[in-house]
Amino acid sequence: xxxSRNGHPSAKPAPKAVVGRVSLYLRRLESLQRQGQAKTSSHxxxxxxxxxxxxxxxxxxxxxxxxxxxxxxxxxxxxxxLRSILGVDKDWPLILVGLGNLGRALLRYxxxxxxxxxxxxxxxxxxxxxxxxxxxxxxEPLEALRRCVSAxxxxxxxxxxxxxxxxxVADQMIGVGIRGILNFAPVPLAVPSHVNVVxxxxxxQLENLAYKxxxxxxGVSWAG
Amino acid sequence: xxxSRNGHPSAKPAPKAVVGRVSLYLRRLESLQRQGQAKTSSHxxxxxxxxxxxxxxxxxxxxxxxxxxxxxxxxxxxxxxLRSILGVDKDWPLILVGLGNLGRALLRYxxxxxxxxxxxxxxxxxxxxxxxxxxxxxxEPLEALRRCVSAxxxxxxxxxxxxxxxxxVADQMIGVGIRGILNFAPVPLAVPSHVNVVxxxxxxQLENLAYKxxxxxxGVSWAG
Numbered sequence: 001x002x003x004s005r006n007g008h009p010s011a012k013p014a015p016k017a018v019v020g021r022v023s024l025y026l027r028r029l030e031s032l033q034r035q036g037q038a039k040t041s042s043h044x045x046x047x048x049x050x051x052x053x054x055x056x057x058x059x060x061x062x063x064x065x066x067x068x069x070x071x072x073x074x075x076x077x078x079x080x081x082l083r084s085i086l087g088v089d090k091d092w093p094l095i096l097v098g099l100g101n102l103g104r105a106l107l108r109y110x111x112x113x114x115x116x117x118x119x120x121x122x123x124x125x126x127x128x129x130x131x132x133x134x135x136x137x138x139x140e141p142l143e144a145l146r147r148c149v150s151a152x153x154x155x156x157x158x159x160x161x162x163x164x165x166x167x168x169v170a171d172q173m174i175g176v177g178i179r180g181i182l183n184f185a186p187v188p189l190a191v192p193s194h195v196n197v198v199x200x201x202x203x204x205q206l207e208n209l210a211y212k213x214x215x216x217x218x219g220v221s222w223a224g
Numbered sequence: 225x226x227x228s229r230n231g232h233p234s235a236k237p238a239p240k241a242v243v244g245r246v247s248l249y250l251r252r253l254e255s256l257q258r259q260g261q262a263k264t265s266s267h268x269x270x271x272x273x274x275x276x277x278x279x280x281x282x283x284x285x286x287x288x289x290x291x292x293x294x295x296x297x298x299x300x301x302x303x304x305x306l307r308s309i310l311g312v313d314k315d316w317p318l319i320l321v322g323l324g325n326l327g328r329a330l331l332r333y334x335x336x337x338x339x340x341x342x343x344x345x346x347x348x349x350x351x352x353x354x355x356x357x358x359x360x361x362x363x364e365p366l367e368a369l370r371r372c373v374s375a376x377x378x379x380x381x382x383x384x385x386x387x388x389x390x391x392x393v394a395d396q397m398i399g400v401g402i403r404g405i406l407n408f409a410p411v412p413l414a415v416p417s418h419v420n421v422v423x424x425x426x427x428x429q430l431e432n433l434a435y436k437x438x439x440x441x442x443g444v445s446w447a448g
Contacts, residue, residue, distance in 0.1 A: 019435050023428045024412075048412050086431050087438035101332045105325035106426070110410075115427045117434075155437050156430070180437035182430055186334075188248075188272050196436040198429050202330070203339045204247045205422050206380070206406055207310050210341075211243050212420040213379050213404035214311035 014062045019086070021059050024049050026082045033075050041072045093120040093154050095178075097169055098161035099129050099139055102184055106158055107135045119158070121148045125165070142169070146176040155179045163187040170197075238286045243310070245283050248273050250306045257299050265296045317344040317378050319402075321393055322385035323353050323363055326408055330382055331359045343382070345372045349389070366393070370400040379403040387411040394421075 014022075025045045032040055042053035042060075060066050063085050067073040083089040094112070096103055096119050106112070107119055122139045124130060132139045140148065148154070157178045161169050166185035173181065180196045183189055189197050238246075249269045256264055266277035266284075284290050287309050291297040307313040318336070320327055320343050330336070331343055346363045348354060356363045364372065372378070381402045385393050390409035397405065404420045407413055413421050 013436065013439055016432055019432050020428055023425075023431045048414075085435070087434040088431060092430075092434055101325075101329035105329040108325045109426060112427055112430065115431065117427070117430055156433060180433040182426075182433055190272075196433055198433045198436075200424075200426065200429055201247075202333060202406075202424065203336055203341070204244055205424055206316075206336065206341055207247045207312060207339065208240055208243050209380060209404040209406055209420055209422045210311040210316055211309070212237065215237055 014059075018059050018062055021049075021051060021055070022063070022082060023086060024051070025056065025059070026079065026086065026088075029073075029075050029079045029082070033079060038075055039072045040075055040078075042067070045073075088116050090116065092117045092156055093152050094118060094156050094158055095121045095123060095145075095148065095154055095173075096158045096160060097123045097142070097145075097173065098159065098165075098184075099124045099126075099132075099134065100160060100162075103158075103160040104134065106160065106184075107137070117156075120152055120154070123148075125161075142172065145172060149173075149176045149178060156182070158182050158184065159189075160184045238283075242283050242286055245273075245275060245279070246287070246306060247310060248275070249280065249283070250303065250310065250312075253297075253299050253303050253306070257303060262299055263296045264299055264302075266291075269297075312340050314340065316341050316380055317376050318342060318380050318382055319345045319347060319369075319372065319378055319397075320382045320384065321347045321366070321369075321397065322383065322389075322408075323348045323350075323356075323358065324384060324386075327382075327384040328358065330384065330408075331361075341380075344376055344378070347372075349385075366396060369396060373397075373400045373402060380406070382406050382408065383413075384408045 028045050028048060029040065032044070042056040046053055046056040064081070066078055066081070080089070094117055096106060099122055107122070112119070119137060122134060122137050123142050123145055124139050125142055129139050130141050155178065157173050157180070159166060159170060159173070159181050163185050166183065166187050167189060170181060170189045170191065174191060174195050179194065181189065181191070183197050183199045186201050186203060188199070191197055252269050252272060253264065256268070266280040270277055270280040288305070290302055290305070304313070318341055320330060323346055336343070343361060346358060346361050347366050347369055348363050349366055351365070353363050354365050379402065381397050381404070383390060383394060383397070383405050387409050390407065390411050391413060394405060394413045394415065398415060398419050403418065405413065405415070407421050407423045410425050410427060412423070415421055
């Protein structure tokens with residue numbers, strides 16, 4: 001194994017699709033580790049996700065030289081390296097802004113907890129919600145954002161407010177030092193270049209599914 | 225405008241990324257239409273999403289020849305064509321299986337309703353939840369799945385059950401005729417080739433964000 005400094009040998013950050021697949025390989029490695037396995041192969045890493053072994057090798061090569069021909073990957077080592085590359089070798093405190101149904105679902109979402117993402121503060125503009133306790137966390141007014149973010153050195157936020165409030169709340173977050181926003185509001189955000197946004201638009205994902213299913217339902221051979 | 229049969233001129237279905245961007249262009253077109261505008265340009269379509277006009281033209285070219293040089297796109301026409309291509313020119317009844325917090329959030333998710341996706345039935349394995357009414361829909365036991373799917377000719381399902389139940393429930397869905405699954409369970413599904421799955425793994429999206437933010441926080445120039 002020879003990842004370079006911080007495990008990032010390439011001159012540019014890896015594309016989103018590569019990072020997404022590396023997250024999947026990490027899950028697979030952790031599952032194999034729990035089963036007591038010590039070594040694995042590109043084939044075994046990609047197989048549950050339908051990813052070919054050449055693609056697995058190519059994805060990992062973005063970050064360094066891992067594994068040995070004929071021997072494969074050492075599972076323990078590769079888990080440590082990939083966690084470091086993805087930034088999930090440390091805890092990430094999160095704030096959640098907007099406590100509607102989706103916000104409440106995210107508070108209980110086990111996937112975050114198991115990946116070292118912890119919601120440490122909740123904010124809502126509705127005075128009736130302020131002071132409520134959810135999953136052990138007290139809802140605060142937006143005015144408390146600055147103090148909380150700087151006291152806890154928080155970089156990441158879940159934005160779950162209605163579409164028409166999203167940009168204003170994002171601006172507030174960025175103003176107090178938030179660097180990454182997972183945006184659940186179905187609206188694009190304008191942000192400065194030092195801030196990253198990942199948009200989670202469920203209706204776009206559903207349209208993607210409808211598009212594929214429509215093709216198979218029509219009996220269209222796609223050979224127009 | 226000269227899209228070919230069903231608006232699919234190419235021999236293959238468009239890649240997921242293209243379909244996702246076309247969903248964004250459609251939202252932009254609808255917003256411009258509401259503002260009373262009649263014509264638009266590639267630049268105007270891509271601009272709010274940070275997509276360059278060459279990319280907009282390339283994406284649309286997957287589906288046909290639209291717009292005229294120097295004149296641009298007719299907004300009403302392009303909306304109709306893109307809705308037909310994406311399959312959102314008709315209603316899509318959905319079933320939702322698994323009424324936890326996320327399931328409840330999805331029931332109220334405005335984004336689905338505004339895109340012609342309607343949750344018409346809810347299923348849960350928990351006898352305590354069966355019979356409850358949420359957003360006007362009565363929760364049914366999984367035994368009622370077959371009758372409901374065939375009576376309402378349903379193709380799409382939202383799968384919101386815990387990870388360890390996901391594959392078994394997916395198998396049941398597919399057995400009664402479901403063709404597309406939006407999978408919220410943080411586990412990959414094995415499905416036959418005529419079934420499409422789009423996975424919504426929020427922790428993967430959050431890892432992607434953490435990866436980007438980590439890069440900027442470290443002060444790493446990525447020039448390893």
